Amino acid sequence: MSASSSQALEYLEQLPVQTHRKLYEQPSTVLAIFRCMLPQMAKTIVMAMLYMPTPFPAGGLDAWFRPEATKVKKEALYILEKLHITVLTQDASRQSACSLYSGFAKSLRQALEGSGSHRSFGVPSNKPEPNKVSIQFLDEYAQRQWENILFYMVGSTVGFGSSVGQEVGKGTKSLLEAGDFVRMSHGKMNITRTGFSFVLQDTNAQVWSLLIEYLRHASQLGMSETDVLNFLFMLGSLELGQDYSTDTLSPTQKQMLEDLTAFGIVYRSSKTSSTFYPTRLAVTLTSDSGALSTTTDPLATGGASGPGLRSGRDATATGFIIVETNYRLYAYTSSLLQIAVLSLFTHLTTRFPNLVSGKLTRASISRAVRTGISSDQIISYLSAHCHSQMQKTTPFLPETVTDQIRLWEMEGERVVTSNGYLMKEFPSEKEYRDVVRYAEDVGVLVWKDDANRRFFINGIEQIQGFLKREAEKRKQRG
Amino acid sequence: MVKAVRGTLVKCDASIKAMLVDIDNRNNNDFIIEDLDEEHLLVKETKVATLKAQLNQMLKERLKDPEKEVSDAED
Known part of the structure; x- marks a missing residue:
């Protein structure tokens, strides 16, 4: 399971059982969940149970594991249960038995055997396409669209405007705002803390973050959540460079195509075209860590020849930032996106064809802190992208600089x-201690003063309940 | 009997606390409910925003504004 699909898993876990059951009707969805959402151990369990004709005793499951592996087993079973893939039943002799949810098992078998007539893996267009687009074109298209979105988030904060590339669609804008990636204030758009960490993620994780936001708002747009999810999982199983027919898609999915085109996840030659091409952003959605070189870095391997704007991950492998102990910063980049990100927290002064230079100043850091970027985010960005020469020392960044960035941040937050x-006014030391310990355990304690027997909590319901129970106990005793 | 007082806990360093207490004194003690210790105050929930604004105002008067330093930094 790769890091980027873990947020998709989190989203899936909180869906109700009815949604899960509906999702499992599509073999492509089941296969995608099986391939990239489940941890290795859960996969093994599912595979072992897939062709079992009858439920088998839960006790028997223990026999599969060595005693020292109980933690792995518990984790795997917990996820399977949360996703309603396994079902626990009690048979006549009150023995609990374990089986796969029948819908899930059926779809997974269909996916593996290629049986059934479900058409859930997309239907390749059988009409000959006169102007078929190349894989390279798709990669460039995806990269351009995606970087546009990133640049929209970063660029308007630093005042570049949307001078590069075309304007981002209205739907995408409202989605970014709804997800609290950007925030409008005084008619000016600013990137938020969430938005900044979004920009710093690798591309695959970014795609998922945005799509999950999309899913959350799907029902408001009158789209069915299951349809949207099914479509996304189907996209993951398509082949790059192949055109697919839109005929088999549901109305929701056709509506989705338009939005996904705006993100650069699919490509259509025109709005009314009867075919669509998945781009690299789509086909890597459900790849697992096995295809790491292409999943975490789809744009870098794909459109390697694209000059000018390049993906944020592209330069990560080599690193391009040098920070000196005198707070001067040199960045070997010509990417406007990276320059925009840097200028969020750096006072940039000079730009050369392949280099920008500037300085980390108290003013630039406190400006970043005011927009909600934390010092840790800045430091992690700098160290993740620092030049190979700097990676020879540990830590990569000069400690004076990291300490100073943290100090500058603290200056801005006085209270x-x-x-x-x-x-x-607790009557006794013992009572005080009991309540404080309870408050600490449930995680509401903010501050305490043992000498004067007082403390501060940020939630009172549980404490009230606790005090009531204690009082009753005392009454019974007394 | 145990008492619960609704309010906002303000955590700050001692110098800032002194300024907050000063603001409170000049406003008929309208902000602070209880002075807890060197770094903590209990403040009326509805007054926190005003108190913060007054503190920032005071800081601006007494400290150099970081924005103005931009020109200094360009050495």
């Missing part, structure tokens, strides 16, 4: 506030 309740 920390939290709303809640001050609890005081």
Whole structure:
């Protein structure tokens, strides 16, 4: 399971059982979940149970594992249960038995055997296409669209405007705002903390973050969540460079095609075209870590020849930033996107064809902090992209610089506030201790003062309940 | 009997706390409910925003504004 699909898994886990059941009707969805969402151990369990004719006793499951592997086993079973893939039943003799959910098992068998007539893996267009597009074109298209979105988020904050590439669609804009990646204030758009960490993720994780946001809002747009998910998982199983027919898609999915075209996930020659091409962003959606070189870095391997704008991940492998102990920063890049990201927290002064230079200043850092970027995010960005010469030392960045960035951040935050309740006037030391320990355990304790027997909590319901129970206990005793 | 007082806990360093107490004194003690210790104050929930604004105002007067330093940094 790759890091990027873990957020997709998180999303899947919180769906209700009815949605899961509906999802499992599509073999492509089942295969995608099986391939890239489940941890290795869960896959093994599913495979072992796939062709079992009858449920088998849960006790028997223990026999498959060595005693020292109980943690792995628990994790695997927990995920399978959460996704409603395994079902626990009780037979006549009150023995609990374990089996795969029948719909899941049926679809997975169909996917593996290629049986059934479900057409869930996409239908290649059988009409000969006169102007078929090449893989390279698709890669460039995907890269351009995706970087446009990133640049929209970063560029408008630093004041570049949308001078590069075409304008980002209205739907994409409202989606970014709904996901709190960017925020409008005083008619100007600013990147948020969430948005900044989004920009720093690898491309595959970015795609998933955006799509999950899309899923959350799908129902508001009158789209069915299952349809959307099914389509996304289907996209993951398509072949790059092949055109697919739109005839078999549901109305929701046709509506989706337009949005996905805007993201650069699919390509259509025109809005009314009866075919669509998945781009590299689509086909790597459900690849697992086995195809790491292409999954984490689809754009770099794909459109390697694209000059000018290049993906953020592209230069990661080599690194391009040098930070000196005197806070000066040199970045070997010509990518406007990277320059825009850097200028969020750097005072850039000079730009050469392949190099920008500037300085980390108190003003530039505190400006970044005010827009909600944390010092840790800045430091992790710098160290993730630092030049190979700097990677010879550990830590990569000069400690004076990292310390100073943190100090500058703290300057901007003079006070920390939290709303809640001050609890005081406890009659006895013991009672005080019991309640404090309880508050700490449930995670609502913010501050305590043992000497004066008082403490501050940010949630009172559980404490109230606890105090009530304690009082009743005392009453019974007394 | 145990008492619960609704409010906002403000955590800050001692110098900032002194300024907050100063602001409170000049406003008929309208902000602070209880002075807890060197670094903590309990403040009325509805007044936090005003208090913060007044603190920032005070800081701006007494400290150099980082924005103005941009020209200094360009050495």
